[in-house]
Amino acid sequence: MRIGNRDFDVKNHTYCMGILNVTPDSFSDGGKWRDMDKALLHVEEMLSEGMDILDIGGESTRPGYTLLADEEEISRVVPVIEAVKARFDVPVSLDTYKSGVARAGILAGADMINDIWGLKYDGQMAGVIGKSGVACCLMHNRKDTEYKDYIKDIKDDLRESVRLAVGAGIAGDKIMIDPGVGFAKSYEQNLEIINKLEELACFNLPVLLGCSRKSVIGLTLDLPADQRLEGTLTTTVLGVMKGCSFVRVHDVKENVRVIRMTEAILGR
Secondary structure (H helix, E strand, C coil), X not given: CEECCEECCCCCCCEEEEEEECCXXXXXXXXXXXXXXXHHHHHHHHHHCCCCEEEEECCCCCCCCCCCCHHHHHHHHHHHHHHHHHHCCCCEEEECCCHHHHHHHHHHCCCEEEECCCCCXXXXXXXXXXXXXXXXXXXXXXXCCCCCCHHHHHHHHHHHHHHHHHHCCCCHHHEEEECCCCCCCCHHHHHHHHHCHXXXXXXXXXXXXXXXXXXXXXXXXXXXXXXXXXXXXXXXXXXXXXXXXXXEECCHHHHHHHHHHHHHHHCC
């Protein structure tokens, strides 16, 4: 899979996506990287720790988050995308579900759109991505949290997102999927989808796993967001063992190390 100017061997390796939230209210690091100099230093730090791709977000999607106007979100992310692309050689993903923000981000240099609604929130999103030729990540999410057959319903929902992508001209080798841990799922359902990640192999698409510091870890270990590293690392090990191509994390150094160790044990 090619993202930006880099080819990713998604069949044989798990890559590390580092998180950069330029928001005042993200659940674990809100406001920490809003200053441009601090944000760029953090990017440099994550790159030195082995980050493979950077995910920039301008709107928190924690429970109870405030919906932003496009203009506000654009004003947060575009300057950071431009600055990162000017200073570093790293593929950049933009975490947004709004076509206007995606369009502005792509013009600023974003190489991928990470859509938490799997192209289903904004009817123009698929077309924007398709015309641009950038990669995309389609996350599982839904407004209706009543499942008839939980794993089957997740796969059906993702299948619809992939259909929307292909219908808009997005090439198959530009698509990855995300099971959506923490979105439209109960605590028990989050644990179940992490345990059954291999079920997504039927898509023959790269899978991105995003569990870093999330509530499923906090509830299991009874720990606040800033003390969930060990729980996150456990999900990363499982992700590697179950064939995930990417993990999206806050703590790059530690996650890169457990990926390397797990892959060594597995003989990859």
